[in-house]
Amino acid sequence: MSLKLYLLRHGETAYSRTGGYCGELDPELTENGEKMAQAFGDAYKAIAWDAVFVSPMKRTIATATPLCTAVNIEMQFRDGLKELRYGKWEGLTNEFVKDNYSDDYLRWLTEPAWNPPTGGETAVQLASRASFVIAEIQEMYPSGNVLVVSHKATIRVILCSLLGIDMGRYRDRIDVPAASLSIVQFGALGPMLKVLGDRSFMDADLRSLVGT
Numbered sequence: 001m002s003l004k005l006y007l008l009r010h011g012e013t014a015y016s017r018t019g020g021y022c023g024e025l026d027p028e029l030t031e032n033g034e035k036m037a038q039a040f041g042d043a044y045k046a047i048a049w050d051a052v053f054v055s056p057m058k059r060t061i062a063t064a065t066p067l068c069t070a071v072n073i074e075m076q077f078r079d080g081l082k083e084l085r086y087g088k089w090e091g092l093t094n095e096f097v098k099d100n101y102s103d104d105y106l107r108w109l110t111e112p113a114w115n116p117p118t119g120g121e122t123a124v125q126l127a128s129r130a131s132f133v134i135a136e137i138q139e140m141y142p143s144g145n146v147l148v149v150s151h152k153a154t155i156r157v158i159l160c161s162l163l164g165i166d167m168g169r170y171r172d173r174i175d176v177p178a179a180s181l182s183i184v185q186f187g188a189l190g191p192m193l194k195v196l197g198d199r200s201f202m203d204a205d206l207r208s209l210v211g212t
Contacts, residue, residue: 001143003186004194005134006044007158008149010059011036011179012211016152019212020093021117023086023153029062036179036199036206041066043201049073050144053137055081055151063179064149080133083151084126087119113168123167127157134158138186152176152212159184162191178211 011033015022029037040063049071054064056077064075089097097105097117107115113123130150137146150158156170162184165173176182176197183195199207 003138003141003143004145005137005184005186005191006145006147007155007176007182007184008040008063008147009152009155009176009178009180010055010057010063010149012209013059013178015091016178017209017211018093020091021086021089021097023083023090023120023151025090026058028058032206032209033059033178034062036202037063038066039202039206040179040181041070044147045070047145050141050146051076051137052147052149053078053081053133054149055079055083055154057082057151060149060151064147067147078133078136080129080131081148081150081154084117084123084153084157085121086117087121089117089120111168112171113166123153123157123160123170126154127161127167130154130158131161134162155182159193159196163193178209179206 012030013027013033014030015027044067052064052068052073052075054060054075054077068075101118104118108117116122155176156174159174160167160170177199180197180199182197184191185194
């Protein structure tokens with residue numbers, strides 16, 4: 001049996017609903033976000049989990065809690081799984097950033113691998129810290145099922161790194177909606193993407209919510 005890595009984005013927050021930049025900010029899940037987390041826990045509690053690694057933020061902890069409670073497994077917190085740091089853009093809307101940080105915004109859109117949000121972090125820097133966590137997981141759990149509960153940009157960057165996708169295209173090539181699940185299986189030929197951005201475990205009302 002090989003390692004199967006489950007990458008779960010946190011459930012809905014006020015920022016994921018509106019599209020505001022939220023990296024180091026630490027909002028709670030909305031009521032719908034809590035329902036998303038519970039739906040995941042209910043759907044996946046029958047799996048034999050070997051470990052759960054979690055970004056130490058309120059929204060990710062709350063997303064992991066229903067599953068961890070159901071299967072009685074302890075979360076392992078890793079700072080490397082935190083969201084991209086958006087610097088001076090934290091808490092701002094996309095429209096405000098475009099109007100007030102236009103040069104940095106255009107550079108970031110063109111090549112986010114090497115150009116950060118104003119005062120923030122590049123995708124390459126994010127990939128560096130997240131890759132240490134993934135390597136640790138591979139070493140500790142060469143086989144079995146491991147859940148990683150993290151954030152939108154972080155999961156996109158991890159997937160680009162594992163699958164050999166140009167890091168500068170992480171925003172253009174991969175979509176991970178709120179509380180969506182992606183699965184990567186490690187085999188003799190390396191990591192293979194098995195599932196991307198799945199939310200079929202939620203009911204139709206939750207899946208239809210507008211958000212980013």
